[in-house]
Amino acid sequence: MKGFEHLDLDRDHRRTLQTQLTEQLKVMVQQGELRPAERLPSTRALADELRISRNTVVAAYEQLESEGYLQAHERSAFTVGAAARAFARPRQGDAKPGQRVVGPPRTLIAPRPFRPAQPDIHLFSLKTWNRHRTRVLREALLLQYQSRFSMGLDVLRQNVGAYLQESRGIRCYWDEIVITGGSQQALFMVGQLLLDSGSSVYMEDPGFPGAIRAWQQTGATIVPAPVDEEGICLPLPMAEQAKVVYATPSHQFPLGVCMSLARRLELLRVARERELWVVEDDYDSEFRYNSAPQPSLQSLDEHRRVIYVGSFSKTLFPGLRLGYMVLPPQLVERFARLKATLEDHGPLIDQATLASFLESGAFDSHLRRCRRIYRERQQLFLDLVSRKGLPLRFPVTGRGMNLAGHFVMETDDARVGAALEREGVDTPALSSYCSQARCSGLLFGLTAFTDAEIRMGIEMLANTLVRSVEHKRGR
Amino acid sequence: MKGFEHLDLDRDHRRTLQTQLTEQLKVMVQQGELRPAERLPSTRALADELRISRNTVVAAYEQLESEGYLQAHERSAFTVGAAARAFARPRQGDAKPGQRVVGPPRTLIAPRPFRPAQPDIHLFSLKTWNRHRTRVLREALLLQYQSRFSMGLDVLRQNVGAYLQESRGIRCYWDEIVITGGSQQALFMVGQLLLDSGSSVYMEDPGFPGAIRAWQQTGATIVPAPVDEEGICLPLPMAEQAKVVYATPSHQFPLGVCMSLARRLELLRVARERELWVVEDDYDSEFRYNSAPQPSLQSLDEHRRVIYVGSFSKTLFPGLRLGYMVLPPQLVERFARLKATLEDHGPLIDQATLASFLESGAFDSHLRRCRRIYRERQQLFLDLVSRKGLPLRFPVTGRGMNLAGHFVMETDDARVGAALEREGVDTPALSSYCSQARCSGLLFGLTAFTDAEIRMGIEMLANTLVRSVEHKRGR
Numbered sequence: 001m002k003g004f005e006h007l008d009l010d011r012d013h014r015r016t017l018q019t020q021l022t023e024q025l026k027v028m029v030q031q032g033e034l035r036p037a038e039r040l041p042s043t044r045a046l047a048d049e050l051r052i053s054r055n056t057v058v059a060a061y062e063q064l065e066s067e068g069y070l071q072a073h074e075r076s077a078f079t080v081g082a083a084a085r086a087f088a089r090p091r092q093g094d095a096k097p098g099q100r101v102v103g104p105p106r107t108l109i110a111p112r113p114f115r116p117a118q119p120d121i122h123l124f125s126l127k128t129w130n131r132h133r134t135r136v137l138r139e140a141l142l143l144q145y146q147s148r149f150s151m152g153l154d155v156l157r158q159n160v161g162a163y164l165q166e167s168r169g170i171r172c173y174w175d176e177i178v179i180t181g182g183s184q185q186a187l188f189m190v191g192q193l194l195l196d197s198g199s200s201v202y203m204e205d206p207g208f209p210g211a212i213r214a215w216q217q218t219g220a221t222i223v224p225a226p227v228d229e230e231g232i233c234l235p236l237p238m239a240e241q242a243k244v245v246y247a248t249p250s251h252q253f254p255l256g257v258c259m260s261l262a263r264r265l266e267l268l269r270v271a272r273e274r275e276l277w278v279v280e281d282d283y284d285s286e287f288r289y290n291s292a293p294q295p296s297l298q299s300l301d302e303h304r305r306v307i308y309v310g311s312f313s314k315t316l317f318p319g320l321r322l323g324y325m326v327l328p329p330q331l332v333e334r335f336a337r338l339k340a341t342l343e344d345h346g347p348l349i350d351q352a353t354l355a356s357f358l359e360s361g362a363f364d365s366h367l368r369r370c371r372r373i374y375r376e377r378q379q380l381f382l383d384l385v386s387r388k389g390l391p392l393r394f395p396v397t398g399r400g401m402n403l404a405g406h407f408v409m410e411t412d413d414a415r416v417g418a419a420l421e422r423e424g425v426d427t428p429a430l431s432s433y434c435s436q437a438r439c440s441g442l443l444f445g446l447t448a449f450t451d452a453e454i455r456m457g458i459e460m461l462a463n464t465l466v467r468s469v470e471h472k473r474g475r
Numbered sequence: 476m477k478g479f480e481h482l483d484l485d486r487d488h489r490r491t492l493q494t495q496l497t498e499q500l501k502v503m504v505q506q507g508e509l510r511p512a513e514r515l516p517s518t519r520a521l522a523d524e525l526r527i528s529r530n531t532v533v534a535a536y537e538q539l540e541s542e543g544y545l546q547a548h549e550r551s552a553f554t555v556g557a558a559a560r561a562f563a564r565p566r567q568g569d570a571k572p573g574q575r576v577v578g579p580p581r582t583l584i585a586p587r588p589f590r591p592a593q594p595d596i597h598l599f600s601l602k603t604w605n606r607h608r609t610r611v612l613r614e615a616l617l618l619q620y621q622s623r624f625s626m627g628l629d630v631l632r633q634n635v636g637a638y639l640q641e642s643r644g645i646r647c648y649w650d651e652i653v654i655t656g657g658s659q660q661a662l663f664m665v666g667q668l669l670l671d672s673g674s675s676v677y678m679e680d681p682g683f684p685g686a687i688r689a690w691q692q693t694g695a696t697i698v699p700a701p702v703d704e705e706g707i708c709l710p711l712p713m714a715e716q717a718k719v720v721y722a723t724p725s726h727q728f729p730l731g732v733c734m735s736l737a738r739r740l741e742l743l744r745v746a747r748e749r750e751l752w753v754v755e756d757d758y759d760s761e762f763r764y765n766s767a768p769q770p771s772l773q774s775l776d777e778h779r780r781v782i783y784v785g786s787f788s789k790t791l792f793p794g795l796r797l798g799y800m801v802l803p804p805q806l807v808e809r810f811a812r813l814k815a816t817l818e819d820h821g822p823l824i825d826q827a828t829l830a831s832f833l834e835s836g837a838f839d840s841h842l843r844r845c846r847r848i849y850r851e852r853q854q855l856f857l858d859l860v861s862r863k864g865l866p867l868r869f870p871v872t873g874r875g876m877n878l879a880g881h882f883v884m885e886t887d888d889a890r891v892g893a894a895l896e897r898e899g900v901d902t903p904a905l906s907s908y909c910s911q912a913r914c915s916g917l918l919f920g921l922t923a924f925t926d927a928e929i930r931m932g933i934e935m936l937a938n939t940l941v942r943s944v945e946h947k948r949g950r
Contacts, residue, residue, distance in 0.1 A: 015641070019767070023644070026770070063767055068736030081736075105629030105649075108616035121618040141583035143596040143792035144923075154580030166490070169498070174580075181656065181818040188817050192692075213816045217667075261543030261556075292494075292538060295501070302505075317618035319823040341688045342663050343656040347822050348794040448619075 004041060004049055017052055021060040029069050029080055040078045113457030115426040116402040116445035119314050123370055128362050136352040146348060150340040152179025153348060156355035160324050163358055169299030170308060172326045178335055179351060183283060183311035183323040187214040190307060193334050194244050194277055195220035202245040204232050206433035208253045211246050224435040227252055231259030234270060245278045249297045250285035254433050254443045255404050256396035264297050271305040278306045286315050286367055289375035290398040304328035314401060315367055322354060377446045377454060384458045390465060404430060406441035413440040416468050423460045479516060479524055492527055496535040504544050504555055515553045588932030590901040591877040591920035594789050598845055603837050611827035621823060625815040627654025628823060631830040635799050638833060644774030645783060647801045653810055654826060658786035658798040662689040665782060668809050669719050669752055670695035677720040679707050681908035683728045686721050699910040702727055706734030709745060720753045724772045725760035729908050729918045730879050731871035739772050746780040753781045761790050761842055764850035765873040779803035789876060790842055797829060852921045852929060859933045865940060879905060881916035888915040891943050898935045
């Protein structure tokens with residue numbers, strides 16, 4: 001029986017014989033092996049051929065008829081439906097659609113020293129977190145649609161507001177807070193609403209690549225703004241179409257400088273006069289080891305031009321993907337509409353768990369513990385650097401997750417960074433964060449690594465630096 | 476001592492006296508109660524005034540000096556720093572910043588009969604889900620940044636691919652699958668990448684409001700396309716700038732019709748010729764009660780013009796917020812870039828849990844159970860409707876989460892819908908989904924409600940309908 005002997009039904013297969021037969025006949029039609037109006041074997045003949053029950057064949061034929069693949073005629077004869085005429089030839093090699101995969105799945109990777117901005121997830125107590133999760137899950141409605149909470153669960157927004165007021169002097173009403181999918185989503189939303197191809201944004205140079213991606217997505221012009229010891233410097237005259245200024249006042253990324261009070265007030269004055277929105281990305285201000293943190297820019301802003309952005313990715317764990325934004329009141333409505341369009345509401349169980357975690361004080365004690373350990377790691381790193389006499393200066397220390405190390409002599413930091421990467425040391429070149437600015441150094445993240453890993457990293461670092469210096473002399 | 480007697484330090488407060496004093500002095504400077512260059516009381520005098528240790532005052536003054544609020548002089552005299560000159564007056568009523576809240580937090584709400592598209596979350600076994608979650612959490616790296624998985628965890632993409640191939644005949648490689656924050660995020664991304672203010676999109680009329688929001692966000696022109704018994708009808712001549720067609724072929728939202736094979740092939744032909752992208756939103760095709768589901772539009776598409784969109788919000792639970800998109804190969808790169816810009820990577824623990832849940836077969840059995848119970852609820856509803864002789868026809872039954880009921884006589888469905896809402900029955904008017912189309916009826920969701928709730932809902936429905944008919948006669 002032409003063609004049909006190729007039909008291949010597997011009795012051990014999870015799917016019924018009928019399903020298998022239906023699908024294989026369908027493929028024969030789609031691939032033109034069965035032509036329109038062509039008559040199919042009688043149900044009895046095909047059943048005999050395939051050694052299956054006739055009912056299975058009847059059921060398969062009827063299913064295919066209901067889908068328009070076959071036409072039924074008197075005396076239970078079936079022909080291929082006219083609609084089948086429209087089927088194109090299959091794509092190359094698609095005879096067995098979907099059964100091939102593109103390589104094996106990739107596995108999760110652990111950060112290598114000294115990858116920046118990686119919290120130590122082993123310091124986080126999943127046990128405590130899960131206890132809060134179990135508690136909040138007594139409320140089954142967390143599982144249901146709750147579209148009116150597209151800005152985040154109110155109880156979480158209130159707890160975040162209380163935390164920010166206490167820790168960062170943030171002044172806002174809780175309903176000016178949006179819970180976001182990490183701070184990256186917050187930056188994306190800012191770009192979507194405040195920028196377009198006709199406008200421009202001032203971006204710290206060097207600066208945070210995630211923010212640059214968000215601005216690029218909007219087609220806006222990105223105006224690099226230099227960074228000195230006091231923080232971002234707005235180039236004058238200002239661009240006509242300037243709408244947004246992006247800054248990291250507490251701990252500039254990647255250089256680490258803290259914006260001076262004078263510069264902060266100047267920035268706020270300009271923002272008010274030029275009606276600019278200032279994005280204050282406070283990505284790691286929780287980690288301040290010596291003195292109390294500088295108050296946030298938002299806390300100094302009497303005219304609500306500041307959009308304050310933060311995240312729990314670094315204070316808790318990145319896999320959580322929860323961040324927040326404190327909005328000026330006049331922007332709340334627009335952001336609410338965008339958030340609802342962007343994803344209805346976010347994952348509610350995590351939000352409720354976090355609210356409970358914050359309220360219990362577990363967050364504060366976790367933060368204290370991380371602060372203590374991160375401080376020690378930064379100190380160890382700096383001790384080893386000076387003991388090894390590495391040719392790097394660290395102008396800003398005592399806070400944050402990362403340290404910017406500047407080469408003391410002229411060095412091609414990209415080349416060194418690449419060499420280190422080959423050795424398994426993950427320290428991005430400072431120049432890789434620059435647009436027009438010129439700096440040469442490496443960015444070190446210390447927080448995710450044990451003392452042993454830090455010592456090992458320093459060894460590899462030292463060897464490679466020595467080699468690249470020799471290589472340089474060699475020229 | 477002018478002003479300072481108002482200082483109000485609370486010894487039981489969670490914050491230290493020093494912190495409280497620092498912040499309150501700061502507010503005095505910010506609000507101009509302390510003028511630039513004005514001399515502060517000696518540390519001893521203020522300590523006596525406030526009955527606190529002198530060291531506390533010294534520490535507070537030094538903190539404020541380090542932040543630029545105060546200037547230190549010889550013999551530990553302090554004056555207000557010059558920078559303070561720049562402080563503006565405080566906002567109205569902001570004397571106690573951030574301490575007020577805007578109303579109490581809102582609570583979660585349960586859907587009322589017959590709210591459409593609500594799964595019954597009580598059918599879902601959180602116990603099973605949490606067992607898988609505990610298992611995958613043995614891999615601590617789930618907590619860390621995993622930015623290369625912005626399209627979703629590979630293992631989840633593979634399991635979703637296998638499920639879609641088996642259940643919907645989807646033909647793709649697993650790396651053409653994106654895991655999204657619910658299907659709403661998938662629609663938003665489609666709009667962002669494929670539409671702009673210069674282009675237009677064909678939208679089913681009546682159609683899904685969430686999709687309309689996504690298209691509006693892009694500024695594109697939305698061209699309403701009528702829906703008949705065979706599905707969407709593309710108006711001819713086609714709009715010049717048409718880029719996208721949005722359709723729900725398996726179970727049109729809200730009317731419920733299933734697109735005929737002929738219409739599907741016609742749509743694919745037009746898409747190929749006009750180089751349109753077809754968004755196939757397969758939002759509830761898993762719930763098919765009588766016959767096997769129609770194969771997906773994507774499975775018939777030989778030219779990869781279809782973007783297939785689905786979600787686990789309805790098959791598992793909405794609070795999970797996980798959906799997916801199957802992309803044509805030529806779009807994968809652009810979507811990957813957008814996804815990374817939009818939120819780096821999504822919540823990884825839920826993704827890993829879902830992958831394990833799918834692989835174990837728990838998903839299939841949950842789906843079978845829901846299908847059985849949802850079928851019974853739909854049947855009960857229809858029985859009660861006909862027993863009550865309600866003036867509604869239900870042309871499409873036997874599948875999906877919702878039923879579109881059309882009024883048999885001319886009726887103002889918006890008015891009836893509003894009247895029902897006042898009675899606590901949540902059945903949107905069909906006309907509320909219409910742009911230019913004209914239809915009059917109500918949309919009923921049956922899935923989330925027990926038999927008792929369905930009976931009660933029908934009672935209220937019957938009463939209100941009778942009343943509105945009388946009210947009509949009365950006129």
